[in-house]
Amino acid sequence: xxxxxxxxxxxxxxxxxxxxxxxxxxxxxxxxxxxxxxxxxxxxxxxxxxxxxxxxxxxxxxxxxxxxxxxxxxxxxxxxxxxxxxxxxxxxxxxxxxxxxxxxxxxxxxxxxxxxxxxxxxxxxxxxxxxxxxxxxxxxxxxxxxxxxxxxxxxxxxxxxxxxxxxxxxxxxxxxxxxxxxxxxxxxxxxxxxxxxxxxxxxxxxxxxxxxxxxxxxxxxxxxxxxxxxxxxxxxxxxxxxxxxxxxxxxxxxxxxxxxxxxxxxxxxxxxxxxxxxxxxxxxxxxxxxxxxxxxxxxxxxxxxxxxxxxxxxxxxxxxxxxxxxxxxxxxxxxxxxxxxxxxxxxxxxxxxxxxxxxxxxxxxxxxxxxxxxxxxxxxxxxxxxxxxxxxxxxxxxxxxxxxxxxxxxxxxxxxxxxxxxxxxxxxxxxxxxxxxxxxxxxx
Amino acid sequence: xxxxxxxxxxxxxxxxxxxxxxxxxxxxxxxxxxxxxxxxxxxxxxxxxxxxxxxxxxxxxxxxxxxxxxxxxxxxxxxxxxxxxxxxxxxxxxxxxxxxxxxxxxxxxxxxxxxxxxxxxxxxxxxxxxxxxxxxxxxxxxxxxxxxxxxxxxxxxxxxxxxxxxxxxxxxxxxxxxxxxxxxxxxxxxxxxxxxxxxxxxxxxxxxxxxxxxxxxxxxxxxxxxxxxxxxxxxxxxxxxxxxxxxxxxxxxxxxxxxxxxxxxxxxxxxxxxxxxxxxxxxxxxxxxxxxxxxxxxxxxxxxxxxxxxxxxxxxxxxxxxxxxxxxxxxxxxxxxxxxxxxxxxxxxxxxxxxxxxxxxxxxxxxxxxxxxxxxxxxxxxxxxxxxxxxxxxxxxxxxxxxxxxxxxxxxxxxxxxxxxxxxxxxxxxxxxxxxxxxxxxxx
Numbered sequence: 001x002x003x004x005x006x007x008x009x010x011x012x013x014x015x016x017x018x019x020x021x022x023x024x025x026x027x028x029x030x031x032x033x034x035x036x037x038x039x040x041x042x043x044x045x046x047x048x049x050x051x052x053x054x055x056x057x058x059x060x061x062x063x064x065x066x067x068x069x070x071x072x073x074x075x076x077x078x079x080x081x082x083x084x085x086x087x088x089x090x091x092x093x094x095x096x097x098x099x100x101x102x103x104x105x106x107x108x109x110x111x112x113x114x115x116x117x118x119x120x121x122x123x124x125x126x127x128x129x130x131x132x133x134x135x136x137x138x139x140x141x142x143x144x145x146x147x148x149x150x151x152x153x154x155x156x157x158x159x160x161x162x163x164x165x166x167x168x169x170x171x172x173x174x175x176x177x178x179x180x181x182x183x184x185x186x187x188x189x190x191x192x193x194x195x196x197x198x199x200x201x202x203x204x205x206x207x208x209x210x211x212x213x214x215x216x217x218x219x220x221x222x223x224x225x226x227x228x229x230x231x232x233x234x235x236x237x238x239x240x241x242x243x244x245x246x247x248x249x250x251x252x253x254x255x256x257x258x259x260x261x262x263x264x265x266x267x268x269x270x271x272x273x274x275x276x277x278x279x280x281x282x283x284x285x286x287x288x289x290x291x292x293x294x295x296x297x298x299x300x301x302x303x304x305x306x307x308x309x310x311x312x313x314x315x316x317x318x319x320x321x322x323x324x325x326x327x328x329x330x331x332x333x334x335x336x337x338x339x340x341x342x343x344x345x346x347x348x349x350x351x352x353x354x355x356x357x358x359x360x361x362x363x364x365x366x367x368x369x370x371x372x373x374x375x376x377x378x379x380x381x382x383x384x385x386x387x388x389x390x391x392x393x394x395x396x397x398x399x400x401x402x403x404x405x406x407x408x409x410x411x412x413x414x415x416x417x418x419x420x421x422x423x424x425x426x427x428x429x430x431x432x433x434x435x436x437x438x439x440x441x442x443x444x
Numbered sequence: 445x446x447x448x449x450x451x452x453x454x455x456x457x458x459x460x461x462x463x464x465x466x467x468x469x470x471x472x473x474x475x476x477x478x479x480x481x482x483x484x485x486x487x488x489x490x491x492x493x494x495x496x497x498x499x500x501x502x503x504x505x506x507x508x509x510x511x512x513x514x515x516x517x518x519x520x521x522x523x524x525x526x527x528x529x530x531x532x533x534x535x536x537x538x539x540x541x542x543x544x545x546x547x548x549x550x551x552x553x554x555x556x557x558x559x560x561x562x563x564x565x566x567x568x569x570x571x572x573x574x575x576x577x578x579x580x581x582x583x584x585x586x587x588x589x590x591x592x593x594x595x596x597x598x599x600x601x602x603x604x605x606x607x608x609x610x611x612x613x614x615x616x617x618x619x620x621x622x623x624x625x626x627x628x629x630x631x632x633x634x635x636x637x638x639x640x641x642x643x644x645x646x647x648x649x650x651x652x653x654x655x656x657x658x659x660x661x662x663x664x665x666x667x668x669x670x671x672x673x674x675x676x677x678x679x680x681x682x683x684x685x686x687x688x689x690x691x692x693x694x695x696x697x698x699x700x701x702x703x704x705x706x707x708x709x710x711x712x713x714x715x716x717x718x719x720x721x722x723x724x725x726x727x728x729x730x731x732x733x734x735x736x737x738x739x740x741x742x743x744x745x746x747x748x749x750x751x752x753x754x755x756x757x758x759x760x761x762x763x764x765x766x767x768x769x770x771x772x773x774x775x776x777x778x779x780x781x782x783x784x785x786x787x788x789x790x791x792x793x794x795x796x797x798x799x800x801x802x803x804x805x806x807x808x809x810x811x812x813x814x815x816x817x818x819x820x821x822x823x824x825x826x827x828x829x830x831x832x833x834x835x836x837x838x839x840x841x842x843x844x845x846x847x848x849x850x851x852x853x854x855x856x857x858x859x860x861x862x863x864x865x866x867x868x869x870x871x872x873x874x875x876x877x878x879x880x881x882x883x884x885x886x887x888x
């Protein structure tokens with residue numbers, strides 16, 4: 001069988017990894033794929049860098065469109081990133097009848113439905129294992145491994161930068177700003193870390209998993225996104241005392257009236273495996289009605305782990321190139337004719353409708369009756385309390401302090417009800433600072 | 445597209461699960477598969493039980509061969525188990541041109557090569573996701589998700605019964621026999637638990653993963669198999685003090701001169717995720733050269749988790765039924781024409797050639813010079829020591845005791861060298877009881 005010819009758009013960290021792993025494991029990959037996978041063309045603005053990576057093994061061009069225009073190229077691998085030129089190139093590659101592999105979660109979380117539709121019309125595949133959780137084959141697990149299940153929820157540590165920061169904050173008792181600088185120095189955080197620390201990157205990935213799990217289109221615009229920039233190390237410490245760790249989770253859940261799709265810091269019981277995922281590692285927990293709880297763990301980023309996912313897609317494509325569409329796995333797991341419209345019967349719920357439990361921390365006056373007032377307001381709102389931790393004033397504010405921290409864990413509550421109760425509690429004269437509220441997930 | 449028609453051979457725990465989940469999630473599965481999956485025929489010696497499960501929805505017969513003989517049946521699901529009649533039926537189903545799905549690790553670990561060859565000649569698929577680690581899609585991860593990688597090693601908790609027993613022994617400080625009885629009472633262990641507690645079941649599964657990982661035929665006969673029956677709770681306690689847990693691991697590893705394939709209790713650092721997999725849960729760690737370390741966790745047994753895997757196979761088959769063989773994933777991951785012969789360039793190594801580290805416990809006389817003698821013998825054998833724990837004699841044997849426990853952790857050693865050194869140490873007059881030796885894996 002003739003080699004499948006691949007053109008890379010962009011040969012930075014991931015592109016070099018793809019090229020290098022395909023070379024190193026050439027024989028093994030060919031024995032699996034039944035067909036040679038050959039990168040024959042590479043486009044990069046920095047042609048010198050590209051030449052340095054590929055040598056004489058592939059043609060180097062500056063203009064990505066030269067790759068797309070080459071009739072010998074079967075698959076275009078888009079590793080440029082972002083929503084801009086990447087979108088145009090992916091759509092042009094599809095229009096030219098090329099299969100596409102991409103690691104671009106931002107692009108797919110926003111324009112995925114349009115891209116998948118174009119691919120279906122043209123009869124080509126769009127594969128994106130590398131877009132979520134790097135080297136972990138989570139897209140394959142969701143789309144193929146768990147097809148028997150009604151997926152009930154997914155919760156993942158799907159951003160290595162923030163997990164590294166949170167791990168360091170806990171380990172060393174340091175504050176966010178300090179650890180961020182350290183992470184930047186070590187290369188775990190980018191110079192502009194906004195997409196990571198504000199939860200946007202995790203939300204892109206959660207959006208893709210949500211669509212795959214529930215048979216809905218990608219709806220990044222409906223995702224609730226909250227990052228870790230406001231997390232205080234004191235909350236990490238109190239959470240620890242209560243038997244929890246704080247992780248930035250991307251969550252999507254099937255609820256009675258729709259789907260939850262949200263990214264925010266969450267308390268997770270310390271005994272759960274996912275609570276023990278440290279540093280820049282990723283892990284995704286998937287709960288299906290038949291299989292129960294499963295977990296997938298590995299490196300979520302980096303040159304070769306990401307290349308591992310890109311090449312797995314290339315092997316799938318090498319196998320199914322030329323096969324009828326009915327023999328292929330639909331890009332969002334469900335046959336496109338059966339995808340729900342956005343909003344139809346399974347809408348993404350507004351946060352006020354989300355049901356979860358909470359960790360609350362309030363700086364209060366150390367005087368009689370405060371706890372009674374706070375818990376009274378919660379009780380009136382129908383919010384039941386799971387645990388209370390009240391610190392000695394001296395411990396919190398030093399000798400003779402008249403303030404203390406009151407920490408409350410609640411049972412499941414509608415977020416709208418919690419919002420109202422917190423507004424009321426915040427208004428109490430004995431509540432001395434803005435209340436900290438962190439959601440809590442049991443994940444069992 | 446017409447429904448794919450499935451015949452079940454055996455409708456016990458797993459069969460009922462398959463039937464039930466396919467019914468409950470009928471719409472969702474069809475939306476994914478693009479085709480209806482219909483169980484139209486069921487064979488079971490206990491026809492009454494079969495009728496009770498399937499009602500009027502499927503034809504019930506006593507003789508499995510009636511299912512195989514039915515020209516309308518596209519896929520035969522073998523859930524009988526064992527090497528005997530199951531083998532004949534699987535081969536007959538293949539000969540009749542049926543695809544086969546099986547959860548039968550024993551059959552495949554011993555006769556897999558013959559079965560896969562027959563299937564290839566007949567142009568049908570044999571799928572067995574349920575045969576390893578129940579609901580965890582580990583076969584798919586290995587065969588498809590990690591195709592870019594040279595797999596370097598796999599280590600898995602792939603037998604729930606033994607993991608339950610070890611968890612209980614640690615939690616409650618109880619001895620093996622006591623916990624086994626409890627496990628039998630709770631249904632976690634069978635009336636005849638031999639295959640589980642002696643490591644045979646885990647070895648079947650490790651054999652399959654080994655073949656998939658390294659492109660070799662199944663070679664159960666070459667596997668080293670050691671169960672947990674001789675494990676003492678005192679070793680679990682000492683391991684804990686040294687920062688380790690003891691797990692029954694199925695291990696396969698690529699070494700310089702061949703493949704390691706072995707099942708035995710192993711110390712694992714307590715901080716690894718897999719060390720924290722408790723109760724009857726399963727987990728498999730896979731280390732690939734590109735992706736690094738990945739882990740897959742979930743329920744390894746039970747009606748619906750196993751059904752989840754069987755149905756995932758059915759969906760794959762529903763998609764690829766009618767497709768050319770080149771579009772399908774080879775049963776052992778590598779194209780059959782490229783599978784190595786047994787023994788050829790990657791033989792399964794004898795245990796004497798295996799390199800690993802060790803936990804040693806010796807009951808010794810509490811007198812001067814014992815430690816020096818023991819460590820001298822190890823040093824002469826080129827075995828280097830990682831840690832030593834010597835207990836106060838009073839703690840071990842009670843007030844006035846003249847015996848104590850000497851615990852040694854070694855660095856990596858050829859097992860043959862360790863055997864020789866231990867024979868010599870055992871011969872010392874100050875070593876008062878048979879030495880306990882447990883292998884240790886760092887798994888990083």
